[in-house]
Amino acid sequence: MMKPLPPEHPMLAPVQLRRDLIADGYTDRAIARLVDAKVLKKLRHGAYVAHDAWEALDHEGRHGLTARAVVKAGKTDLVLSHVSSLPDWGAPMWGLDLSVVHVTRTDHKAGRREAGVKQHRGLLMPDDTTARNGVRITSPERTLIELTTMADLEQCLVVWNHFVHKKLTTIDRVNSRYRALSTGPRSSMEHWPDTLTTELLLRLADGRIETVGESRTQCLFWKQRLPKPVPQYEMRDADGNFLGRVDFAWPEHKVFLEFDGRVKYEKYLREGETAADAVIREKRREERICERTGWRCIRITWADLAYPERTAMRIRNFLFASTATA
Structure with missing residues (x-):
């Protein structure tokens, strides 16, 4: 099992919301000056982080940090899911679209899409989520199954092989969770796109393969x-x-x-x-x-x-x- 990130990792830099900065005495003009001076980096509307932390991250890490801002600003409990759970699992994100943060609501209400964020509605069972690096994310099994709904075979295989090689999960465990989702209550998968590639990945994924x-x-x-x-x-x-x-x-x-x-x-x-x-x-x-x-x-x-x-x-x-x- 891969270790969590150390507390000083830049992806774990504290996200500061506008409302908190205003409460601390900053004005919008003062916040804008801090952004212009590259003291703060604006992650998205109303969310900021230390500029140095942002600069220290690669494209994948920046997605992980932006995802944290989405969760912190959310008006309901959100779980990082789909591609947005991958940074916290240390997984490669070759070829994946990181322009949108993906989260799953825990209140079972209809998901919505706003600028840069896709909220999914899904039935999350207790074993489908876990706490990691200070946020709730989908489990390895749930993450791999969800990924097949939005990425192609090659992109998925890169991630599946990594998870199995790093012993984050096993093919048997993924298969068991997939069968439960497929044969359980209709609400478990009724809002998911077609997942035919999952069957193929269950046959192709190989933990002996080490790199992208x-x-x-x-x-x-x-x-x-x-x-x-x-x-x-x-x-x-x-x-x-x-x-x-x-x-x-x-x-x-x-x-x-x-x-x-x-x-x-x-x-x-x-x-x-x-x-x-x-x-x-x-x-x-x-x-x-x-x-x-x-x-x-x-x-x-x-x-x-x-x-x-x-x-x-x-x-x-x-x-x-x-x-x-x-």
């Missing part, structure tokens, strides 16, 4: 109908000595694939090592594996994922050329 790049590569394999590889495959020599783990492998073809993402190298940098040093070290590791096993390696990058048909043809040709020459 690997998840997107997995999605490419499925969409392009390539042979299914083994993720995080352990490579050993003829004597059984461990040589390393590779991202994906097709043992029947004696081929492995490595996703070449910069984040991967930054994550495993050794002391005093540059990203270029890590690339060279990784290349030597692959060469050693190939020399000692007789396998072949294919590498793909972020750029390759932008051309799935072309990349799939390259992989397919590599796999079956390997078989033909074996």
Whole structure:
């Protein structure tokens, strides 16, 4: 289970509402001057935060902070849901639309949409929500199921794999909650869009897959109908000595694939090592594996994922050329 954010994290910076600032003696003109001076940052109408905290956050963290402002200013109890629960779970948000904060009402009244906010009406059972980092958010299972109503397969798979890899939930638990929602009272899902992709994600999600790049590569394999590889495959020599783990492998073809993402190298940098040093070290590791096993390696990058048909043809040709020459 991932640890909550430390109290000093900028996403947890206190949100100050206009009414509170006015009560403390500030006028609207004074508040505007603080915004102009970059002391305060206006998150949305009537909500502010320290400008330095805002500047310290990435796009995902800023969404999480804005979501807190929505909850604090809400006239009813709100739970952060859908994509807006993801920052507090530390989940990747690749490709997702973060222009709107999503919340679910707890009073079962009809949801409404205002500028930058979508209120959902949903039947939240006790196990569907949890407190995290000082706010109430949807549980991992509820979050993953909700995500399928608003994101495509590739975007969802990135998040589903992360949740399962980080042991925030299991596929069995998600499946159990999904079946309960599907077969329970009609009010449980009557206001949800179609969730057909959930069935597919229950089959595709794999906790062995560790990164956004690997998840997107997995999605490419499925969409392009390539042979299914083994993720995080352990490579050993003829004597059984461990040589390393590779991202994906097709043992029947004696081929492995490595996703070449910069984040991967930054994550495993050794002391005093540059990203270029890590690339060279990784290349030597692959060469050693190939020399000692007789396998072949294919590498793909972020750029390759932008051309799935072309990349799939390259992989397919590599796999079956390997078989033909074996």
